[in-house]
Amino acid sequence: MEPCLDDVLKWDYLNGALRGGARALFEEHLAACPACRREIDELRNTAAAVAGLTSPAVPAAWTAAAKDRLRAKDLAAAVVPPGPALARRRTNVFQYAATAAGVTGGLALLFGLVMGGPARSWLPDLSAALGIPGPGAARAARLVVWILSLHTLLLVPSIIDNVYRLVTRDGRK
């Protein structure tokens, strides 16, 4: 006759984890089923024999070698970090500077393109205040606006990239 109860149920009974009504029902079945009774008895003996086993001894040389390698690796990890941190700080400074330059250029572009007309009418007052002859100041201002505009156009991809990096890094913190 084949044993007829579920393995997990038999395991729980074997280990005293089956209690109350479930245990009473299990024992009622055991009393009527010689195959299950024999199986439980046999496995109880097997479990007792296995529980008497001990862990194999670890060779001392292996332990010593593992300790040496871990100490060396731990020491190396403790020495390395400052480099990347410094590089990160430098990158931050560069990113902030590039972003500031880009924003300044953008404002100059806005000033030159959108407010070009009114700006030109202010120039005579400005040149008078600075003591520079009118046409010379206007030419100089136009040159500065063009240079800054060109600079801004060249920096647009870099500005976008830097703003993105600064925003995403802040998001990760």
Next chain:
Amino acid sequence: MDTDRLVEDHKKLVYHLIHRTVRDRAAHEEIFQEVFLNVLESLPRFEGRSKLSTWIASIAVHTCYKFVQKARERERIGSFGDWLEAGPEPGVPSDVQEGLERDDIKRRLEWHLAKLPRKHALPVTLFYLEGMSYREIAEVLEVPLGTVKSHLFRGLKELRKSIEGGGDGTLLG
């Protein structure tokens, strides 16, 4: 980080799992070192959700799996679960075979345990020899809790069958 203590506290567990999982005895020392190096490397990611020993046991079993996968790259080892399910590699480890006198009960039991498939040998080892709970074993072997109990029960049954088939019935009293 006290790496010496890390090795000292877990060396038996790691050695035992390697011993039970990989047949190639010549590779055991290398795997032993590799497990502890992996543990140290992964330690910053240990979140303390389980016991440190459970987490280390999991790393040890996975390191063994990766080792076997690498060593037998021509064969198809499959996933971690497939590998656990698979039967033991052919043969019995030489150091278990040595000195198998009839009266050497513990070594003969070890010999029979070494013949079990990993899916049965590992739960039996972790439960009876390392004192792990069902939940911890389930975490290490990545199987449901009920499967752990069922593997434990079948592991004992197969062990019993192997012992009786090998004419070692007296081992079980």
